Amino acid sequence: MTSPRILVVDDEADLRELLDITLVKMGLDVDSAENLREARALFAANDYALVLTDMRLPDGLGLELVREVAASGKGTPIAVVTAYGSADNAVVALKAGAFDYVSKPVVLDDLRVMVRSALRLAPAAGQAAPGAAAPSRLIGDSPAMQGLRAQIGRLARSMAPIAISGESGSGKELAAREIHAQSSRAARPFIAVNCGAIPEQLMEAEFFGYRKGAFTGAADERDGFFQAANGGTLMLDEVADLPLAMQVKLLRAIQERRVRKIGATAEEPVDVRIISATHKDLARCVERGEFRQDLFYRLNVIELTLPPLRERLGDLAVLTDGILARLAGPGQKAVLGPGVLDALCAYSFPGNVRELENVLERALAFANDGVIEVGDLSLKSARVAEAAPAPPPVPTPAAAPEPAAAAGDLPSDLPGYLAQVERDIILRALIQTQFNRTQAAQLLGISFRQLRYQMQKLDIQEPEQ
Template sequence: MHKAQALVVDDEADILDLIKITLGRMDIQASTALTVAEAKRHLERNRFDLCLTDMNLPDGTGFDLLHHLSDRYPGIPVAMITAHGNMESAVAAMKAGAFDFVSKPVDLQLLRSLVGSALKLRGRAAAEDSADQPGTRLLGDSAVMDEIRHLIVKLARNQAPVFVTGESGTGKELAARLIHAQGPRSEGAFIPVNCGAIPQDLVESELFGHKKGSFTGAVSDKEGLFQAAEGGTLFLDEVADLPLQAQVKLLRAIQEKCVRPVGAQQEIPVNVRIISASHRDLNAEVEKGHFRQDLFYRINVIELRMPALRERPQDIPLLANQMLKRLAQDETHGGRARRMQLTPSALDALKRHPFPGNVRELENVLERATALAEGDLIDVEDLYLTKSDTPAPPQAEEPLDDSVPLEDYLSDIEKRAILSTLEETHWNRTAAARKLGMTLRSLRYRLAKLGIE
């Protein structure tokens, strides 16, 4: 691979010298320009791997150069040099396609991290544009999923904060993992955190760390999740559940790219990409005063909406077949893998079911059907679908109590079916497992999961 080449554009000579020296120590050849016009001439004559540009230039703006690069040299990542505290410009630049930003006065440690991440994109574009890479696809052949996959490739090539929206079970965390895996931070850690699962009085300590003795129970220094994600990605799931005080600190961490552990006197620089998600409408949470508007503006630089399963029913056959293959790896019957298949009527019933729990619910339905179906065919009555326009299964005549979560309701159906079979076989588990079409090991797992002694 050729020696890395960078184009640095700024009308302050001392800034150019500082950045050029820093890049030189990283074995990067830097060409400098004082104006937009001079930068364009450099681009015509040389091939660059990275461009760093100031926002305000004598004959234009960094946006002018960004748009020029996007149109003619889309493979070159562009980082903006912004005035201290001018996050509006930084956010606008990332919305326009900038890779990242660095504030004046330039923090050299952050600059080196930014440049290192940008250079990791070299040679990756062709591979990432392939939608057929194993393990890097969100399953589905629908137009909406094609669009999602292409957008993920684009999002992976910059460092802008991404806000993933969508109902529960639509694959928000999977999308975040793919953005991380296909980008320059793939070698770093992907740290997922469910903000709603952290006790409110421990949120700041969990996110930013704490010093020994900073509060009762702090018996030693503790690294926060931001530090754990250094060089990688921090995925804040259900970010709407963060208490307001923690939201203030999160806002500062994003703006200043540094955190202050609880009880610490100094801030620590962090190089972390933020991807957040929520199934709630954050605009509504902002209006209610439950979520800070300025924080929403920072984390929602780019929004990625994951579609509900009912919006893409044509993807259900592919999803179902892949799930059944995966389930077959864990299930054996008579010494061979069970190759379960859906009957045409069962597949039609799945395509017409609304799936309020989305892909996660589909997986639960198929896991249950695999356990309860006799033989290797799954028919409509094995699915035990509720609240749909599919033909009603035997137990479906009783009304569904809206106050009971769907998973609890389906677990109750499974529990009754297993208990009934156990009673028929006089609690002979081997015979019951055979009658239910599952292994004895699988039956034991389900008995434990359902709390049946």
């Protein structure tokens, strides 16, 4: 069996020799070129498992080779070698189709990790690409979904950071899992982190881990999210909710590919692919000073936008069948009655697929013998979410809350009465947003953390899905 062959393109003889020795020790065959002309001739004549090129060559830029290899149709991954501190060049190369990059001076351990990832990505002749045979998590035959799946298939071959944007409930985490499943990292961990749900004072410990005794309560050493996702994919959900202080530390970890645990003196390398997601407009957040421009630039190398459900209503039938099969459980059956699908198609679904699931689950609870009728959908009440809700009225003596409206009926327990009023208002906001806490906090004009604290204090529980 022949060994995988690597093409190394660099005009520095010493670096070519170092790369050649390192790759041969890994059991690989190596061809070398010192300029673009030689590299093009070798690439045209041979099949390579990986092309590794310097960014600056005597007769042109490695970026030209990146574009040519990406457009060749051979599916060969290509990585670039960039000068230390030239992170901008690496981002440009990733946008052009590069699989990954290593920085000069080349750290051989980092090089080996990158090469192994590329070799897992390049299938042997006659074999399918990783994840090609697995059914997609993204259901639907509409042009929007077919285009999305095709785009994900291309993105899965790269190590470039991806920023997923889309409305709440549109399936951002499903898309991230699909990218991971089709990538060379499919056998490694996929770690999804809700950045808005972590208390600010615990963020560094949660992301980077800590050593035993680093602070009060640190009884054992613990890995963070980066170490847990090592070799795999780390998804930063609702990344716009990260505080600015944590954004600085996250930027360094992404650029250097190293993290330092709290209480440790040395950094440790981590190999993770970053996928970020948010329903907010990150570019607007940068303009308002709420999100660092340099971190935005690092995360937004490739942007993937998910279509809202109202733009792919043709997928409603297959989506509904899949959701009902899951809700009904094994051995049970749930179906739509006459006119139900038409009623669903006439609704705009501001909460997207997540709202569809909630509507169907509620309807199934009211249905007779598993047959959902139009009246079971309660879409008229659900439609409240389409319009921006009016702000809560300012309390006045004439418009006091109902339980204490009468002058002679004052509450005997004022703190308890006010807590109940607050609980009712928060519940209304949560119900209107299908229990999307980020949107509910925005409706109420408070931060996500304030809402989470009030929910805990008032014992407001999200209904089980």
